[in-house]
Amino acid sequence: xxxxxxxxxxxxxxxxxxxxxKHQEFLxxxxxxxxxxxxxxxxxxxIPLYLIAxxxxxxxxxPQSNLISDIHELKKEHYFTTTLCFxxxxxxxxxxxxxxxxxxxxxxGNPAIIPFIKVVWFNVLIIALSVIILIVFIL
Amino acid sequence: MKLPWFKRVGLxxxxxxxxxxxxxxxxxxxAVNVFIEIDSISHSVSDTLINFVLYLxxxxxxxxxxxxxxxxxxxxx
Numbered sequence: 001x002x003x004x005x006x007x008x009x010x011x012x013x014x015x016x017x018x019x020x021x022k023h024q025e026f027l028x029x030x031x032x033x034x035x036x037x038x039x040x041x042x043x044x045x046x047i048p049l050y051l052i053a054x055x056x057x058x059x060x061x062x063p064q065s066n067l068i069s070d071i072h073e074l075k076k077e078h079y080f081t082t083t084l085c086f087x088x089x090x091x092x093x094x095x096x097x098x099x100x101x102x103x104x105x106x107x108x109g110n111p112a113i114i115p116f117i118k119v120v121w122f123n124v125l126i127i128a129l130s131v132i133i134l135i136v137f138i139l
Numbered sequence: 140m141k142l143p144w145f146k147r148v149g150l151x152x153x154x155x156x157x158x159x160x161x162x163x164x165x166x167x168x169x170a171v172n173v174f175i176e177i178d179s180i181s182h183s184v185s186d187t188l189i190n191f192v193l194y195l196x197x198x199x200x201x202x203x204x205x206x207x208x209x210x211x212x213x214x215x216x
Contacts, residue, residue, distance in 0.1 A: 036207060
């Protein structure tokens with residue numbers, strides 16, 4: 001039996017190619033997952049945001065109280081719940097959304113910034129809100 | 140049980156199966172129960188609403204978590 005020469009083997013060799021359609025499907029699934037993550041994050045982050053809004057309104061009508069002292073008071077009374085709402089949840093959702101944005105960015109293959117931001121703007125907003133909640137809690 | 144129970148439309152999760160509808164109705168029934176309980180001990184309309192909205196948000200968060208997990212599980216299978 002004749003063995004194919006090395007030269008022939010090299011000529012017949014083809015590089016593996018990912019089809020354009022498959023890549024688009026991956027990208028579409030990743031963007032949908034990123035939007036799912038942002039929707040879930042919104043529903044969980046709205047709880048500490050509501051409390052912060054309530055404390056801001058309280059400090060507006062009662063000059064002797066302020067947001068930071070009210071958060072500290074709440075922390076003393078309900079330590080576990082406050083830590084969960086103002087520290088753990090924002091941290092978890094900020095990380096989750098960062099991972100989603102990173103995945104979408106890599107699958108898009110170095111996209112232009114403005115069209116990319118248009119796709120993931122809600123994830124960016126969720127990260128910003130998480131950072132605000134964390135700052136309010138840490139202060 | 141056939142997954143998914145919900146589909147996401149914007150920020151909201153809409154039930155698309157009987158189990159999804161049962162979960163939504165249970166959530167609404169629980170919210171009504173909480174509202175009646177809060178209303179019975181509160182001193183004013185604003186007192187009722189301020190306390191009720193917090194519970195409503197918690198119910199909404201748990202509902203969205205269930206919907207999110209059901210969609211995630213259906214994507215894996």
